[in-house]
Amino acid sequence: MSDLVVTRFAPSPTGHLHIGGARTALFCWAYARRHGGRFLLRIEDTDQARSSEASARGILEDLAWLGIRWDEGPLLGDIGGDPRRVAPFHQSQRLPIYNRVIDEMIDRGTAYADFSAAADLDAMRKAATAAKQTFRYRPDAAQILPPAEQRRRMHAGEPHVVRLRSPEAPVSVTDEVLGEVAFAAGEVDDFVLRKADGFPTYHFGVVVDDELMGVTHVLRGQEHLMNTPKHVVLQQVLGYRTPVYAHMPLIFNDQGAKMSKRERDQAARAAVKQKGIKTPPVDSIDAAAFDAWAADTKRQLETGQLESLAESMGLALPEVSVEDFRKAGYVPPAINNFIALLGWNPGIKNPDGSDLERFDMEFLARNFDLPRIGKSNSRFDRRKLLAFNADVLGAMTDEQFLAAWSQWLQRFDPAAAAALAALGSQRGAWLARAVKPRCKTLRDAIRPAAFAFVADDHLVHEDAAVKQVIAGPVNKDGSGPTGADLLRRLTPALERTGPFEPETLQAALDAFAAEHQLTIGVVAPPLRVALTGTRVSPGLGETLAVLGRSSALRRIERVLAL
RNA sequence: GGCCCCAUCGUCUAGUCCGGUCCAGGACGCCAGGUUCUCAUCCUGGAAACUGGGGUUCGAAUCCCCAUGGGGUCACCA
Numbered sequence: 236m237s238d239l240v241v242t243r244f245a246p247s248p249t250g251h252l253h254i255g256g257a258r259t260a261l262f263c264w265a266y267a268r269r270h271g272g273r274f275l276l277r278i279e280d281t282d283q284a285r286s287s288e289a290s291a292r293g294i295l296e297d298l299a300w301l302g303i304r305w306d307e308g309p310l311l312g313d314i315g316g317d318p319r320r321v322a323p324f325h326q327s328q329r330l331p332i333y334n335r336v337i338d339e340m341i342d343r344g345t346a347y348a349d350f351s352a353a354a355d356l357d358a359m360r361k362a363a364t365a366a367k368q369t370f371r372y373r374p375d376a377a378q379i380l381p382p383a384e385q386r387r388r389m390h391a392g393e394p395h396v397v398r399l400r401s402p403e404a405p406v407s408v409t410d411e412v413l414g415e416v417a418f419a420a421g422e423v424d425d426f427v428l429r430k431a432d433g434f435p436t437y438h439f440g441v442v443v444d445d446e447l448m449g450v451t452h453v454l455r456g457q458e459h460l461m462n463t464p465k466h467v468v469l470q471q472v473l474g475y476r477t478p479v480y481a482h483m484p485l486i487f488n489d490q491g492a493k494m495s496k497r498e499r500d501q502a503a504r505a506a507v508k509q510k511g512i513k514t515p516p517v518d519s520i521d522a523a524a525f526d527a528w529a530a531d532t533k534r535q536l537e538t539g540q541l542e543s544l545a546e547s548m549g550l551a552l553p554e555v556s557v558e559d560f561r562k563a564g565y566v567p568p569a570i571n572n573f574i575a576l577l578g579w580n581p582g583i584k585n586p587d588g589s590d591l592e593r594f595d596m597e598f599l600a601r602n603f604d605l606p607r608i609g610k611s612n613s614r615f616d617r618r619k620l621l622a623f624n625a626d627v628l629g630a631m632t633d634e635q636f637l638a639a640w641s642q643w644l645q646r647f648d649p650a651a652a653a654a655l656a657a658l659g660s661q662r663g664a665w666l667a668r669a670v671k672p673r674c675k676t677l678r679d680a681i682r683p684a685a686f687a688f689v690a691d692d693h694l695v696h697e698d699a700a701v702k703q704v705i706a707g708p709v710n711k712d713g714s715g716p717t718g719a720d721l722l723r724r725l726t727p728a729l730e731r732t733g734p735f736e737p738e739t740l741q742a743a744l745d746a747f748a749a750e751h752q753l754t755i756g757v758v759a760p761p762l763r764v765a766l767t768g769t770r771v772s773p774g775l776g777e778t779l780a781v782l783g784r785s786s787a788l789r790r791i792e793r794v795l796a797l
Numbered sequence: 798g799g800c801c802c803c804a805u806c807g808u809c810u811a812g813u814c815c816g817g818u819c820c821a822g823g824a825c826g827c828c829a830g831g832u833u834c835u836c837a838u839c840c841u842g843g844a845a846a847c848u849g850g851g852g853u854u855c856g857a858a859u860c861c862c863c864a865u866g867g868g869g870u871c872a873c874c875a
Contacts, residue, residue, distance in 0.1 A: 246875090247874080249875080281875080282874055353873065357872095367798055368798085370871080413803090418801080422801095431873055434873090438875095457869065459870095459875095484803080578809095580811075589822080592823080610803055610804090612869090614808060614809075616808050616826080618826055622826085623825090673836070673837045769835095769836095771836045772836075773836080775834065
């Protein structure tokens, strides 16, 4: 028991899982795996106003989608559970536990009830700021009521918080990535342990739960570094173990600012301003709210409103949450690989001498370690993520790609999903093969595949393409037959080509070109325009095979009739 | 402002702990060629960095100090 490694991820359920949170969870998971330990998930829902069970559920689903499975914690399908009997995993359900600890602390004088009004504290804080001093709340011993008196007033129902009586001594935090970090005596003040609503503060909940749940290693973002002395002091006062800390560098966006949901609003606001849009372009936002949002850089729209607004402007919102990336067509292996490299690297060379940086979850679980976590913050480079994603998609078999793509379409584009399903598995696989090298995300696989998703009679042929490629001569110098002539001659060949499959069709096209003393480069354009309506498409062998014989002939027939 | 952290190509980084093998390697992006029926994919090549100043040392990207820059944090939010 004592040498069992226990890591934990403890999100507060106030929205979707942030990509930075995903990295923390991934590292916690990997560290536990590497050391044969347990990875625990705890829901820190002590902010009654902002927390929701729907968010908690969403975060669980985001983690599961990424393939980050927790050994202990809330149940989601076959993930989670409570083998060591440390539940409940929602802090809101642990109030009696916290209260018991608080009671003991008050009895021992290591904590005290504070009945002062919040407004008074604010005034003191403002005064300190005005005097250019740091505000620390640490009343003289004489100002603290005797425990019995505290109890009396608490029982009388007087509003109050409970504070730690912070020992005035220097604190040192040992961090696995930053080293020793020292804080002078007095840096830690009498911070709040229990709020007026009876819920624990983050600091108190974390320390008590980490102790009770046997957490041995705390991996978290560097934004928590200044919280750590508070936690260490509390642990010492309570006689708890101090876990191993590892504070990882922060992740920034390309502007060098912390990635946040707010930047999605900023991007939309900038687009609105740039386009000179004065009235809400979508019904879901009323005029007054739109104006207020446009004028106030701190205001945020609801997710749905923001997304429809962005869509109306043709704007791609920057992805921030795991759900955003999922919707944008990124896949878990690429996301996990990429975020693992933000602040960590395996330090292993490939046989050719280059750095090894493409790896999977299994590799992470075998190789992740604390010493190789970097100290400096990193920017989230979407273009590199995109390259990873494209490679992951490209490395899939046609069948794997088809399955992943189909799943994505079912969730985010049901009409296209239905069209894809209608092709059947063989033609679907050919489409997958055709589209794979032409997309970097599952979402942008739709564009090169659009020709296969539209009914023959609804295919629109671009005017310019028809005029030039179908009606005009096939040779650049203006000589030779027209594209239409060529298609008429090609039709019989397509009618009799053996199995209507990419390879045989490619061979048939080559043979046709040779027979007419033409190059494939001359034959291709008219056929491409006939089949897809545009001058850009996947290879023609695949395009033909995906459409099938009757559809292909029908499309040629239609373009000839224009 | 107080406290704390950080500092290698545009970006992510290797190298730093145990100074020499580094006129600094890789990846993404960028640029130029090539393959190709279009678009992509793919292949080859190229440009591109040790923040500045002081030390220590025969020798510093690597150790020390200062400066500068960047960041985090200062709640009855987590």
